[in-house]
Amino acid sequence: MRRSITARLVLMFAAVALATFALAGFVLHNVLARELERHQYEELDTTLKSLQFWIHAIGSPERWARVQARMDTLTPEDGSVRFWVLSDDPRFQYGKGLAEIDGLTREANGHTSAIVLPGQEKPFRTLSVHIDAFEQRPAVRLIVGRNTEPYARTRQAFLTALVALGSGAMLVVAFMGYWIARVGLRPLERLSAEAQALRPKTLSHRLRSEPLPVELSALAEAFNGALHRLEEAYGQLESFNADVAHELRTPLANLIGSTQVALSRQRSAGEFQEVLQANLEDLERLRSIINDMLFLARADRGEVATGLVLTPVAQEVRKTIEFFEFVLDETRAHVAIEGEVRTEARLESALFRRAMSNLLQNAIEHSKPGACITVTLREEAADTWITVSNPGAPIDDQHLQHLFDRFYRVDAARNDRGEHHGHGLGLAIVKAVASMHGGQVCASSAEGVNTFGFSVSRAA
Structure with a gap:
């Protein structure tokens, strides 16, 4: 009640x-x-x-x-x-x-x-x-x-008069209190009416705080802040849905088109094998997108890293770089490690290597052949930072703060070769892994060098 x-x-x-x-x-x-x-x-x-x-x-x-x-x-x-x-x-x-x-x-x-x-x-x-x-x-x-x-x-007469007077006065006070409360709560009623008028298409509207009392003005400002965050989240959701539809549409269209062409006339077993091989690549791409989206959904629900083990950070970084030896040889690129870190952190190795791999993959894809990629390790307070830098075209500041958003790309600035690699979830996964280890992410672009990194808390 x-x-x-x-x-x-x-x-x-x-x-x-x-x-x-x-x-x-x-x-x-x-x-x-x-x-x-x-x-x-x-x-x-x-x-x-x-x-x-x-x-x-x-x-x-x-x-x-x-x-x-x-x-x-x-x-x-x-x-x-x-x-x-x-x-x-x-x-x-x-x-x-x-x-x-x-x-x-x-x-x-x-x-x-x-x-x-x-x-x-x-x-x-x-x-x-x-x-x-x-x-x-x-x-x-x-x-x-x-x-x-x-x-x-x-x-006794005096007591009776007191009781009667007190009862009457209490009723008067209650009546006046009701009137005062109704008058005093009118701004709140107006505020509630404005809030009820909000719709998904009018999220840009803000509650008026100027005519409100001080107490309700603070509430209106807090509500407006929540509306701002909701508007941003709603916009990101719409953009996310559009990006997901776009990312899934291309491999699905390839699958449908190649299958229709294959079935349009009689073909040999070898030709069908080639079609199935091409379809398998697109299916692998779909599975990768879906797995990454499921991982990010779990991270959004507040899931934290489990199975944390006290592990040397530098050791995990070297193991991840060794995994990229074939790709580095193919692109004639090489990786240099700076700022040796001897401390250990509580890590879930699989997640840490996944984030590290995404940063290396991002640096390789957006660097010219033969480029030098630098991995820097440093300690700040209770965090250990891992940053990956590569030479590349400058990135405007307006894009830097959004690069860790899902499906966000700045193709002209981040792809010198004009090729389309990945599906726009790599840096978003890096941010999720950092958050699951109590850390943060960073991005900068200066003097022809683009740097992306994340931190892990040594006390996580």
């Missing part, structure tokens, strides 16, 4: 708003509770001190009646404030339920406590003080109590 960015943003806005209002409500509720408690204590303390002053000066039972009358006056009708006087002398006692009060209040002077009286849902918060004996009055304990129910109702 896919969730939209708008829904996620709305949920995040609502969650943040809920957390914020919950934290603020918790703090405000605790502040209110402390203030109400402080207010209760101040009221109790004020009343307690006032009565304490009166009782302190009362020393006879006759005058005690005046204290009782004052406490009666201070006691409201709803009984939210109550007074108790505890004494060993019954004449100097006051209040209802003195026995229960005496059992619940044994604290030091001024200590507050909460006691639950019979018939009351909420406890009474109390404050007491000990008053020493005076004349006929023995020592007494004065207790002042206030019902906490009004304060509890206030806290």
Whole structure:
């Protein structure tokens, strides 16, 4: 199940708003509770001190009646404030339920406590003080109590208001968050609409990044970069398909034409043998093209060299040159090795020799008879480079970067004899072999010398 960015943003806005209002409500509720408690204590303390002053000066039972009358006056009708006087002398006692009060209040002077009286849902918060004996009055304990129910109702009302306000505010924030998300994502919707309008024939089109926000501008630039690479790959694919069709068409046409001519009239066994021999050469060419294409397809899928063995690079180069002795004698060319490399690299010998053979074959085919071909070995950092140089016509820089592409040829620049050799996959295979060994390729043309090479990583 896919969730939209708008829904996620709305949920995040609502969650943040809920957390914020919950934290603020918790703090405000605790502040209110402390203030109400402080207010209760101040009221109790004020009343307690006032009565304490009166009782302190009362020393006879006759005058005690005046204290009782004052406490009666201070006691409201709803009984939210109550007074108790505890004494060993019954004449100097006051209040209802003195026995229960005496059992619940044994604290030091001024200590507050909460006691639950019979018939009351909420406890009474109390404050007491000990008053020493005076004349006929023995020592007494004065207790002042206030019902906490009004304060509890206030806290409950405040909490209800906070919950209602927080819920309403969260809904408002969620609604505003939805509106903000929709407005904020409009550039993304426009960007998506432009991307959906792209077709294979319109790959040259690029997304507009100027009117976009900074965050989406970077995304558009990255997408445009991907479009550029896709356009290049698509162009290479079209060119590759055309080249493949061209390369396969010639040998197939030769096969069909020679076979049709052979079958057009009666021929001897020798004549049929000559036709089959010519057809076999074309079939070998087709098989070579197909095998090379399959190898490059595996390399494109990221296949790496297996069966790597620690091998002296110079030794493999010499063995490959020895394999070309017959071809070198035929063309009167010779190969010189420069820059002896004594280090070893982890190589798959068959692949390495294949790449080396392609470079030598390329140099021989595009050199005049009797030319001197130079193989240079050098080490750079963790790589070993093998380059093959041959005298030849200069190659423009615009072609150098494409020479390792499949089926890419610069016939006028790379074939002095005007002959058509190979099928345009040799250097592409060199690049694939280098990549499978963690290396790279290079090409240069200067002062009548063309150089092609590849590297292998010694740590591959």
